[in-house]
Amino acid sequence: MIGYENDGAEIEYMKYDLSGAYAPLASAIAVSSDSMLIKGTGASQTFTVSASALQSDKPIKITAPAGFSVSPAELPYNAENAEVTVTNTSTKKGTYGKLVLRSGSARAYVHLWGEGTPLERKDISSNQNIAVEGSDGAEVAEADGFVPDMSKGYTVEFRAKTSDLKGGVYPYFLTNDGLGFKGYVSGEGMGKYNSTSELSISNPYMVSGSFYNDDEEYHTYRYAVTPDKRVFIYRDGLAIDTVRMADLGGQADWTDETGDYVENLVKNPGFEGEWDWSASRNIVTDIEGWNVNPFDQYNSTQTIANCEIDNVQDYDNHALEVRRYMWSDGWAAGEISQVVDVAPNETYSFSALAKGGLKDDGTILGSLRIREVQDSEKGKNISVTSDEFETYATDYTTSAECKQLRISCYLERDKWGASISALTVDNVKLMGKSRSYKQMVGYTNVGSDIEYFTYDLTGAYAPSVSEISDNTAIGDIESSDNGVKVYVDNGYVYVTGVSDDAVAVLYDLSGKMLERRELSNGNGLALPYKGVFIVKVNEYGKSNSYKVMY
Incomplete structure (x- = not known):
């Protein structure tokens, strides 16, 4: 006999074939x-x-x-x-x-x-100058002509002397999609802002990472904004850093207008965007749309992990995974956060898929958090209570003073040796009223001498001076003029033929510094992944650049 029993299922068909045992047609x-x-x-x-x-x-x-x-x-x-x-x-x-x-x-x-195609080089110093001598700032709004075509990008540049350690120049620019940038240049250095948080940028050309902007000299700073919303940052013609605008929270005073209801205000809510991995520190250092804190694998680590949830979100799906370092108490909670612009006195619906963050004795250490940026005492915590995926949700009504919310995936520290499951988060959502933005470019000035401040709306341009020389080659490099050899071995770059005082700096092909290391004792630089990298070797005040492939 042949047949079947059915307990509530929908059956389209059931058939049999007596002519043989057959495999199905291969999908x-x-x-x-x-x-x-x-x-x-x-x-x-x-x-x-x-x-x-x-x-x-x-x-x-x-x-x-x-x-x-x-x-x-x-x-x-x-x-x-x-x-x-x-x-x-x-x-x-x-x-x-x-x-x-x-x-x-x-x-x-x-x-x-x-x-990617290298940015075209262009001198824009002769463009219209919006700086006013002795002023504490200037701004050009959309109505006054700042209307970038983001299919081309745009460029902002200024030249200033920032000798006052307490002052500086604070450039900013914003388009109507809400993605903008605010930076700072002072006598102590230069950096960027994530909402109210000041994030310094290291000088990749100095062992100390310092800029020495208090040298009583003028320096030129350029910010080239590309169509894919990256900011290429230069100082005196040298590439310093590359920043995804999505990673940075905007400024609360960039808008006072409430926009339309939006299904999800969170950037990169499913962690399917870009992320940067540091092999030497064994952590993800940057996640598109999110701020990572701290950068210390002996405190906590964060990865973007493959995470199968269902047949649609299968093993090619990604989720955020935060782990505590087991053999140390740690010094801070592991926190991956994002600042979202919101309207005062509005109710927002928050939800996320999460699991883990539990100690083996059941102690809850993982949570999802909402905090008002303007008053961090106001907000909500949602404890993650299971090692199986569950959806956690809450509504939150902003206060009359609130303009921004900080959404956090938070894993608290515990004691040495504690066994804590990884906090895993996916599909983060914040529904509610958006904000409307007006395009603008400008700066504020505190005690600095500005020679000019200008912009160019025809494209994103590199300065006329390149940071990398053209005498580079792929693979192991034997330089006939200086005897330096740069080679790859077992995932590390090694440099021979240099003194113990030489310093090597490793960059990815976007120009982002990955590692800096003194070359004494045969030290190598860890390559974080397969690909092409640039190694800059500094010795006796001179530098040479090489490309290596791993």
Whole structure:
């Protein structure tokens, strides 16, 4: 006999075949190429897709990783030699990701590497100057002509002498999508703001990281804003840092107008955006849209982990994972936070999928937190109470003075040797009224001498002086003129033929400094991932740059 029992299920059909024992037709998604290298920002490449034996009600959905776009994003279940176009949208010099094609339980993948186009160089010092001699600030609003075309980007530059250690120049710029930047340059250094928090920037060309801006000399500072919303920061023609604007909370006084109701105000709520990994510290140091604190693997570590939740959010899904360092009490809570602009006296609905943060004796150490930036005593804590995923939710009504909320994934410290499960968070959501923004560029000045402050709306430009010399090569480098050898061995870069006083600085291809190390005792620099890197070797006041591939 043959048959079945049914307990509440919906059965479409049940059949049998007496002619033999057969495997089903193989469900498959075939791609013409499983890897692609796309050279140039805005450049594209194509591949083809053919499907077999897929469910007719399950089209092929195509998901591009951060830094790339794909068209079309969906194909029919019976696609045959269908053409798919992938575009490198990133200005980063190096971007990696995995394109995912899925239909029901069938999967296919294409590994993507992108190389961004270097910024065009341009001198903009002769552009219209908006600085007023002796003034404490100036601003150009949208109505006065500051209307950037973000398909091209824009550039801001000023030249100033900031000898006063207590003062400085505070440049800022903002577009109507709410993504902006505020920085500072003082006699002590330079940096950026995440809402009210001041974050310093290290000088990659000095062992101490100092800028020595109190030298009674004028220096030129440039901020090139690219279409993918990165700020390339330069000082005197040298690349200093690259910042994702999404990582920084805006200034509370940038808007007083309430906008429309928005389904989710959180940036990168599912942690599918970019993140930066430091192999030497074994931690994720930067997460798109979020602020990471602290940077100390002996306190806590944070990673963007593969996390399967269901057949849609399967192993290619990512979630935030925060862990305590077991063999130390630690000195601070591990906190991954984001500042969100909100309206006063409005009710917002918060939710997130979370698990973990529990000590083995049941002590609750993980939580989701809401704090008003203008008054941190006001807010809510939601304890995470299970090692299984649950949705945690609450409503919060802002006070009359509130303009910003800080949303945090928070893992408290405990004692040496404590066994604490990882706090894992995904699908963070804050629903409610948005804010409206007006485009502007300007600065405030406290005690500094400003020679000029200008901007250029025709594009994002590097200065006319390059930070990296052109005499570079890929792979192991033997320089015939100075006897220096730079080579890769077992995930580390080593430099020979230099003195013990030499210093090496490792950069990724976006120009971001990854590590600085003195070369005494044969020290190497840890390479955080496979790819191409720049090594700058400083010795006797001179520097040479090399490219290495791992």
